[in-house]
Amino acid sequence: MNRAPESIPQAxxxxxxxxxxxxxxxxxxxxxxxxxxxxxxxxxSPRIAEAIRAELSRLPLYPNPSSGTLxxxxxxxxxxxxxxxxxxxxxxxxxxxxxxxxCDKGKSAGMLEVGYSLYSVLAGIQNTPLIKVACNREMVxxxxxxxxxxxxxxxxxxxxxxxxxxxxxxxxxxILDHYEGLLVVDEAYxxxxxxxxxxxxxxxxxxxxxxxxSKSYGLAGLRVGxxxxxxxxxxxxxxxxxxxxVNRLSQAGALAAFLDTEYYENVINRIEVxxxxxxxxxxxxxWFTYPSQSNYLFTEPCQxxxxxxxxxxxxxxxxxxxxxxxxxxxxxSSLTESFLRISVGTDEQMDLLLAAIEQWMxxxxxx
Amino acid sequence: MNRAPESIPQAxxxxxxxxxxxxxxxxxxxxxxxxxxxxxxxxxSPRIAEAIRAELSRLPLYPNPSSGTLxxxxxxxxxxxxxxxxxxxxxxxxxxxxxxxxCDKGKSAGMLEVGYSLYSVLAGIQNTPLIKVACNREMVxxxxxxxxxxxxxxxxxxxxxxxxxxxxxxxxxxILDHYEGLLVVDEAYxxxxxxxxxxxxxxxxxxxxxxxxSKSYGLAGLRVGxxxxxxxxxxxxxxxxxxxxVNRLSQAGALAAFLDTEYYENVINRIEVxxxxxxxxxxxxxWFTYPSQSNYLFTEPCQxxxxxxxxxxxxxxxxxxxxxxxxxxxxxSSLTESFLRISVGTDEQMDLLLAAIEQWMxxxxxx
Numbered sequence: 001m002n003r004a005p006e007s008i009p010q011a012x013x014x015x016x017x018x019x020x021x022x023x024x025x026x027x028x029x030x031x032x033x034x035x036x037x038x039x040x041x042x043x044x045s046p047r048i049a050e051a052i053r054a055e056l057s058r059l060p061l062y063p064n065p066s067s068g069t070l071x072x073x074x075x076x077x078x079x080x081x082x083x084x085x086x087x088x089x090x091x092x093x094x095x096x097x098x099x100x101x102x103c104d105k106g107k108s109a110g111m112l113e114v115g116y117s118l119y120s121v122l123a124g125i126q127n128t129p130l131i132k133v134a135c136n137r138e139m140v141x142x143x144x145x146x147x148x149x150x151x152x153x154x155x156x157x158x159x160x161x162x163x164x165x166x167x168x169x170x171x172x173x174x175i176l177d178h179y180e181g182l183l184v185v186d187e188a189y190x191x192x193x194x195x196x197x198x199x200x201x202x203x204x205x206x207x208x209x210x211x212x213x214s215k216s217y218g219l220a221g222l223r224v225g226x227x228x229x230x231x232x233x234x235x236x237x238x239x240x241x242x243x244x245x246v247n248r249l250s251q252a253g254a255l256a257a258f259l260d261t262e263y264y265e266n267v268i269n270r271i272e273v274x275x276x277x278x279x280x281x282x283x284x285x286x287w288f289t290y291p292s293q294s295n296y297l298f299t300e301p302c303q304x305x306x307x308x309x310x311x312x313x314x315x316x317x318x319x320x321x322x323x324x325x326x327x328x329x330x331x332x333s334s335l336t337e338s339f340l341r342i343s344v345g346t347d348e349q350m351d352l353l354l355a356a357i358e359q360w361m362x363x364x365x366x367x
Numbered sequence: 368m369n370r371a372p373e374s375i376p377q378a379x380x381x382x383x384x385x386x387x388x389x390x391x392x393x394x395x396x397x398x399x400x401x402x403x404x405x406x407x408x409x410x411x412s413p414r415i416a417e418a419i420r421a422e423l424s425r426l427p428l429y430p431n432p433s434s435g436t437l438x439x440x441x442x443x444x445x446x447x448x449x450x451x452x453x454x455x456x457x458x459x460x461x462x463x464x465x466x467x468x469x470c471d472k473g474k475s476a477g478m479l480e481v482g483y484s485l486y487s488v489l490a491g492i493q494n495t496p497l498i499k500v501a502c503n504r505e506m507v508x509x510x511x512x513x514x515x516x517x518x519x520x521x522x523x524x525x526x527x528x529x530x531x532x533x534x535x536x537x538x539x540x541x542i543l544d545h546y547e548g549l550l551v552v553d554e555a556y557x558x559x560x561x562x563x564x565x566x567x568x569x570x571x572x573x574x575x576x577x578x579x580x581s582k583s584y585g586l587a588g589l590r591v592g593x594x595x596x597x598x599x600x601x602x603x604x605x606x607x608x609x610x611x612x613v614n615r616l617s618q619a620g621a622l623a624a625f626l627d628t629e630y631y632e633n634v635i636n637r638i639e640v641x642x643x644x645x646x647x648x649x650x651x652x653x654w655f656t657y658p659s660q661s662n663y664l665f666t667e668p669c670q671x672x673x674x675x676x677x678x679x680x681x682x683x684x685x686x687x688x689x690x691x692x693x694x695x696x697x698x699x700s701s702l703t704e705s706f707l708r709i710s711v712g713t714d715e716q717m718d719l720l721l722a723a724i725e726q727w728m729x730x731x732x733x734x
Contacts, residue, residue, distance in 0.1 A: 007572060007573065008549075008572045008573055008597055008599050008600060009469065009519060009520075009547065009548050009549045009573055011468045011469050011603045012468060012469065012470075012471055012474070015467075015468045015469075015603060015606070015607060016603070018606045018607070019606075020605065020606040021610055023429070023432050023610040023611070024429075026428070026429050026430075026431060026432060028431075028435075034428070037429055039427050039428055039429065040427045041427070042427070043424065043427070044423075044426050044427060048423070048426070049420075049423045052419065052423065052616070053416075053420070055588075056411075056415070056416045056419065057410065058588055059411050059415070059585065059586050059587075059588040059589055059620070060406050060407045060408070060409070060410070060411060060585040060586065060587060060588065061393070061401070061406055061587060061588050062390070062391075062393050062404055062406065062581070062587040062588060063393075063587075063588050063590070064393060064395075065390050065393060068395075089456055089609070089612065089614075090609070090611060092609050092610075092611065093609060096609065100382075100492070101378045101379060101382045102376065102378050102379065102382075103379075104379055107379070125467070125606075125607050152376060153376075180376065181376050182375075182376045205374060205375045206374065206375055206376055214429070218426065218427040219426050219427065220426075220427060220428060220429040220430075220611075221422075221425055221426040221427065221428050221429060221430050221614060221615035221616075222426055222614050222615065222616065223430070223611055223612075223613075223614040230375055232375050233375060236378050236382060236383070238387065239382070239385045239386075239387040239388075239492075240382060240385070240492055242456070242457070242459050242460060242463065243388055243390040243459075244390070244457060244459065244587075244590055245456065245590075246590075247456075247588060247589050247590040247614070247616075247617060248588035248589065249419070249588075249589065249614075249616045249617075249620075250614060250616075253426070253616075
């Protein structure tokens with residue numbers, strides 16, 4: 001009676017057709033200069049280890065289903081109510097919940113042509129059309145074309161990925177003044193920016209802000225993110241999320257980090273200083289680099305003689321990889337393919353990178 | 368131009384209509400005898416704390432996106448290939464992925480009338496019809512009615528929740544011989560059972576087995592579970608899951624637990640012994656209790672004079688709660704409402720429970 005191994009029931013057609021999300025490389029060995037996934041180069045606050053150790057004996061017990069203490073601390077900090085905060089297993093979990101709650105075949109999602117690449121993966125999983133609003137090379141935001149795009153939910157990465165360009169609070173208010181859908185401002189990198197959209201929450205019930213502990217708090221390995229929104233939106237997302245989406249150690253570790261403001265102000269400041277120093281170096285090389293309000297720089301490698309383009313960018317990417325320096329390359333779009341995204345590491349890491357870039361330029365020198 | 372706070376964009380209609388899943392109570396204070404969510408009463412292996420400590424310095428880095436080392440260890444243990452294993456943020460994550468990949472409005476899910484209550488929540492989130500196959504009080508499985516139920520995916524909890532009754536490998540093979548859909552055997556409690564369905568995987572490509580670290584490994588607070596299935600099924604689920612669904616500490620902790628077989632054999636053995644001793648005590652009280660191959664007992668409280676029923680069960684539930692003893696009560700079905708589900712704790716916890724039950728019986732004694 002046994003069936004042949006071919007006879008696996010069909011998954012949903014759009015699932016069968018999915019292309020998987022390709023995350024940045026996470027090499028296992030030692031010795032890499034890892035500047036490809038915008039991780040924080042500094043160690044996490046020592047209070048995190050303490051908090052996690054204290055939680056180990058409680059591992060047999062389920063975690064707090066609403067991440068209660070962490071939720072409260074975050075609400076307090078932003079001057080919001082607990083009912084305006086939702087904690088996710090990384091902000092990717094929150095983004096996924098937004099797709100699942102508000103988008104389907106007939107209710108499309110929107111994003112800028114240049115933005116966080118996960119949105120299109122999540123749209124594919126949810127079988128929802130994705131509207132891409134065109135960008136120009138200057139990355140100037142056009143609030144009108146965005147608010148008129150017809151998407152039920154628009155995902156705006158600000159500071160933008162991979163450019164690092166930040167949109168002002170006023171620009172976001174300009175969108176909200178005309179947009180009927182849900183505007184999700186993905187503020188994964190807001191800690192490195194001059195302003196954020198949080199003060200707009202009180203005026204615009206269709207605004208959702210997402211944040212992560214992966215970047216400024218250096219806790220990519222712990223998977224914690226959150227959403228700030230109107231209580232009605234949070235209530236919906238709360239029903240869709242897994243009851244125990246954030247484990248005990250993640251709740252405890254993220255809380256300890258969140259409360260150690262002095263430590264992180266210092267870390268963020270160091271990263272911003274390194275970023276600006278490195279940006280100057282790139283300027284000296286005559287490379288075009290977007291002004292960044294994040295912990296990475298999006299720069300257009302230029303070979304001696306002024307050659308820029310996809311070939312130069314890819315060549316440098318591979319040259320660096322051969323020397324165990326990882327950066328990120330985004331093919332497939334004329335707005336990204338001649339650039340590399342470089343995460344801001346320590347000063348030492350940036351010096352190693354710069355030395356390698358100089359080698360590459362000498363090698364690339366036309367004879 | 369600001370809109371009134373009422374104007375929140377509508378979520379999908381089925382999301383607006385969702386009733387949230389109500390997890391078992393997780394009280395914050397001390398002094399509770401917690402026998403309500405089938406947690407393990409023994410401390411986790413000391414190797415877990417070591418493994419987690421060793422991982423703390425790597426928290427700034429994203430975790431391994433496929434939980435590689437843990438996946439390998441699990442595949443090895445079960446005599447399978449890595450491509451037959453998927454790691455989830457708890458087995459609830461895996462169940463959710465199955466719903467999302469294989470079910471929709473037109474492709475229904477199935478479960479036994481008495482089974483893990485999360486399935487119906489996940490069906491609601493996915494907007495998929497849920498077919499419930501009737502159970503009788505004897506909880507005898509009828510493979511034919513199950514395989515003919517018409518569901519695209521059937522979720523079979525074995526050992527069953529909340530009864531604790533286990534279905535044999537032969538019964539599961541009998542279903543698979545006639546079932547065209549995907550059969551998910553949810554083996555959250557299989558470590559406490561005499562046999563499991565893993566050896567059937569080679570013969571039936573439409574079989575998926577899910578497991579968790581929450582129960583036998585006492586790691587409910589860590590959120591790790593897994594699926595075993597045909598590589599084609601795993602590949603689909605892998606595309607739908609979040610790339611970084613399991614964090615660094617959970618991967619490291621679960622691996623350390625998984626490798627400490629001696630410690631867990633001992634823990635499981637103690638729980639089984641306590642379970643059988645307690646079952647004897649319930650028998651002496653003349654209470655009907657299902658034979659359990661899990662870490663809980665589903666028992667029908669009987670007041671002196673032989674009164675059983677929803678009223679007696681609920682009364683005992685509340686009586687115990689007032690004494691800071693938590694057990695689980697499932698209203699809403701004639702098959703469950705006269706029962707309580709009691710997780711197997713330590714011998715000391717079971718003695719406290721028994722003493723409280725005796726108090727209740729004396730109080731409930733008809734005058």
